[in-house]
Amino acid sequence: MIVIKEAEIGGKILSLETGRFAKQANGAVMVRYGDTMVLVTAVASEEAKEDQDFFPLQVEYRERVSAAGKFPGGYIKREGRPTEKEILSSRLIDRPIRPLFPDNFTNETQVIAFVLSYDGENDPDVLAAVGASAALGISQIPFDGPIGEVRIGRVNGEFICNPTHQQVIESDIELVVAGTSDSIMMVEGESHEVSEDDLLNALKLAQAEIKKIVQLQKELMNEAGKVKWEISAKTIDEALNNDVYNLAYPKLKELVYSILAKEERSSANKELVKSVTETLSEKYPEQEKVIGGIIHDLEKDLMRKRILEEGIRLDGRNTKQIRNISIDLGVLPRTHGSALFTRGETQSLTSVTLGTKSDEQNIEGLLQEYSKKFMLHYNFPPFSVGEVGRMSGVGRREIGHGNLAERALKIMFPENDFPYTVRIISDILESNGSSSMASVCAGSLALMDGGVPMKKAVAGIAMGLVKENDKFAILSDILGNEDHLGDMDFKVAGTKEGITAFQMDIKIQGISFEIMEQALNQAKEGRLHILGIMNEAISKPNESLSPYAPRLLTIKVEQDQIGMIIGPGGKVIQGMQRMFGVEINIEDDGTVSIASPNKENAQRAKDHIKRMTSNPEVGEIYEGVITKIMDFGAFVEIIPGKEGLLHISQIDNKRVNKVTDYYKEGDKVTVKLIKIENGKFSLSRKELLKPEGTNISETPKEG
Numbered sequence: 001m002i003v004i005k006e007a008e009i010g011g012k013i014l015s016l017e018t019g020r021f022a023k024q025a026n027g028a029v030m031v032r033y034g035d036t037m038v039l040v041t042a043v044a045s046e047e048a049k050e051d052q053d054f055f056p057l058q059v060e061y062r063e064r065v066s067a068a069g070k071f072p073g074g075y076i077k078r079e080g081r082p083t084e085k086e087i088l089s090s091r092l093i094d095r096p097i098r099p100l101f102p103d104n105f106t107n108e109t110q111v112i113a114f115v116l117s118y119d120g121e122n123d124p125d126v127l128a129a130v131g132a133s134a135a136l137g138i139s140q141i142p143f144d145g146p147i148g149e150v151r152i153g154r155v156n157g158e159f160i161c162n163p164t165h166q167q168v169i170e171s172d173i174e175l176v177v178a179g180t181s182d183s184i185m186m187v188e189g190e191s192h193e194v195s196e197d198d199l200l201n202a203l204k205l206a207q208a209e210i211k212k213i214v215q216l217q218k219e220l221m222n223e224a225g226k227v228k229w230e231i232s233a234k235t236i237d238e239a240l241n242n243d244v245y246n247l248a249y250p251k252l253k254e255l256v257y258s259i260l261a262k263e264e265r266s267s268a269n270k271e272l273v274k275s276v277t278e279t280l281s282e283k284y285p286e287q288e289k290v291i292g293g294i295i296h297d298l299e300k301d302l303m304r305k306r307i308l309e310e311g312i313r314l315d316g317r318n319t320k321q322i323r324n325i326s327i328d329l330g331v332l333p334r335t336h337g338s339a340l341f342t343r344g345e346t347q348s349l350t351s352v353t354l355g356t357k358s359d360e361q362n363i364e365g366l367l368q369e370y371s372k373k374f375m376l377h378y379n380f381p382p383f384s385v386g387e388v389g390r391m392s393g394v395g396r397r398e399i400g401h402g403n404l405a406e407r408a409l410k411i412m413f414p415e416n417d418f419p420y421t422v423r424i425i426s427d428i429l430e431s432n433g434s435s436s437m438a439s440v441c442a443g444s445l446a447l448m449d450g451g452v453p454m455k456k457a458v459a460g461i462a463m464g465l466v467k468e469n470d471k472f473a474i475l476s477d478i479l480g481n482e483d484h485l486g487d488m489d490f491k492v493a494g495t496k497e498g499i500t501a502f503q504m505d506i507k508i509q510g511i512s513f514e515i516m517e518q519a520l521n522q523a524k525e526g527r528l529h530i531l532g533i534m535n536e537a538i539s540k541p542n543e544s545l546s547p548y549a550p551r552l553l554t555i556k557v558e559q560d561q562i563g564m565i566i567g568p569g570g571k572v573i574q575g576m577q578r579m580f581g582v583e584i585n586i587e588d589d590g591t592v593s594i595a596s597p598n599k600e601n602a603q604r605a606k607d608h609i610k611r612m613t614s615n616p617e618v619g620e621i622y623e624g625v626i627t628k629i630m631d632f633g634a635f636v637e638i639i640p641g642k643e644g645l646l647h648i649s650q651i652d653n654k655r656v657n658k659v660t661d662y663y664k665e666g667d668k669v670t671v672k673l674i675k676i677e678n679g680k681f682s683l684s685r686k687e688l689l690k691p692e693g694t695n696i697s698e699t700p701k702e703g
Helices: 084-100 124-138 165-170 196-224 238-256 262-280 288-310 396-410 435-449 480-485 513-537 559-566 568-580 599-613
Strands: 003-009 012-018 027-033 036-044 057-063 109-117 148-155 158-161 173-179 184-194 325-329 338-343 346-355 361-363 370-372 374-379 421-430 459-468 471-476 488-494 499-506 551-556 583-586 591-596 621-630 633-639 642-647 668-677 680-684
Touching: 003 196, 012 124, 012 196, 027 124, 036 124, 057 084, 057 124, 084 109, 084 124, 084 173, 084 184, 084 396, 109 124, 124 148, 124 173, 124 196, 148 165, 148 196, 158 196, 173 196, 184 196, 184 396, 196 499, 196 513, 238 262, 238 288, 262 288, 288 459, 288 471, 288 480, 325 435, 325 513, 338 435, 346 435, 374 396, 374 435, 396 421, 396 435, 396 488, 396 499, 421 435, 435 459, 435 488, 435 513, 459 480, 459 513, 471 513, 488 513, 551 599, 559 568, 559 583, 559 599, 568 583, 568 599, 591 599, 621 642, 633 668, 633 680, 642 668
Parallel strands: 057 109, 374 421, 642 680
Antiparallel strands: 003 012, 012 027, 027 036, 036 109, 148 158, 148 173, 173 184, 184 499, 325 338, 338 346, 346 421, 361 370, 459 471, 459 488, 488 499, 551 591, 583 591, 621 633, 621 668, 633 642, 668 680
16 A cells, blocks of 8 residues: 655655555655655564674665766766765764664664655755654554654755755755654754854754654554564563662762773773672573673663762763863874874874865765865774774764764865865874864864964864753763763864854753753853863964975966966976976866975966966067077067067068078077067067167066
């Protein structure tokens, strides 16, 4: 049976259809918005693997470029490994749905979204998240949804739900919001220094539209929903629970109330679990995981209780305190800028590399291919958390954290006024809470150390939440344990004037806008505190670039002169690159970029191009090169690409019988431009000669 449900969202029709596609999946929904269509399926194994104590959820978002009527680039004409855009979109689906599965559901589950049609206006990523919720909702898979997801933009002061691609470009705020009918679950976005109130207003609009999407899914579920699998609740032996409590609680309380470094706390907890397990091993054999789980829950309850009742956290701070911060600049002498930013037990070593036009990253996908000249790459090696791990390439978390830090900083990057391509690398050397926000701070510092003319410094902070019924506490600059055992991870980055990027994940339902407002205002206090410390280290970009950075000069030429500079088959531009030892790139608008390790070489190349593209003027003197000799005179290239005639009568004060008595091809000659007629240039050497000799009376321009 085919079921279709429709509703108006953001002024357009959102359609959900099931029963026609992928009928062997547990749930399958085709989502349509405009002419963008996404098929989303949900499948889960009927039984969990034995002794599996985690939820193996896999979310895959894939864009078929055929959806936009295109072929994949490169030699292999089919899609390959997921792009960064696809990975980031997968995370936008995963993050809001993951908390809504039952705690005791550990069956292998996979959600797959295929973008099958793209209209060039409506981004399919938020539609895929809606489809994932709907597919799970109508399936047998237990899922405490549905959720909705929308994108919010603002153009000319007016908020727009699900803006088109062009409207996103014009917006001063762009965020993706996911939530249930009464709670925000996830926020991700960037903005041009907007206020906390502006962000709240955007979230309120999103919540109103999300309610409509949730209601639409409920209607679909009522007609097409399948009976959910019953998941048996995990039961713990009451006697075991009491015995663990009696043995562990006093020692655990002492640990929670002790100020310990991350590794010390981890070691002490492991020792406690080991001691309790060994004590109870005879009475409760093969119950190590259960005992560890009970102790974990006891630690969580103790930590949360102390925060709510006393306002004291694991490391002894109150709810608003920021950990100690230290900053070192220029720690890597051969990079073009660097900074070491340490906040508590989180540390980022960040470097900046300046490159040329050829170093830009070309991006292709559903949209028209474009290039990217500002990029931040985030690395999280296993030693940063004291672990051994495989170094098997960049993970989704690393891509997500790097993207957030990049969005926070790029708003302040003067892309149109700084011709360099910029690559920032944040290597996390230690981690205990919010390494992505440390990357924002370290990135801002390293850019300024490298002389990149950033408009303002940018800092970031991660906020947490502990909520029990109506009682709650908001935590500034959270630790790793506070993220793991708390209810919210809310990252806010920005300048002194406003917010540039944000990311929020909620693990509970029922967070109010009052809590969000308080969290944003508390985050602002923390951000300003961190910015103050950063400004003490470096308050403005260094005036000069690193001596190891390439020297980059630019010149603007007319668009109809581009072909002349390039030459047939690139002959002219390649010749200049060899002659001056530079790299030359030309934009379609006529902007010419010249890069060289040697500034003098770059300047010589710039002067040469300037001469090539300048218009000869009557009365000016040029030092040219003879390109061809005729009986009636010689043709002289006075500037690159432009020739004039030196008539035989204009060579000398006395009569000249043969041009070859004076010159051969390739000779240099100083001449004066005496006439321009019908685009032809008449030259004279005679006018530069004194009556009695051949001394040149004026300084010529080089050809």
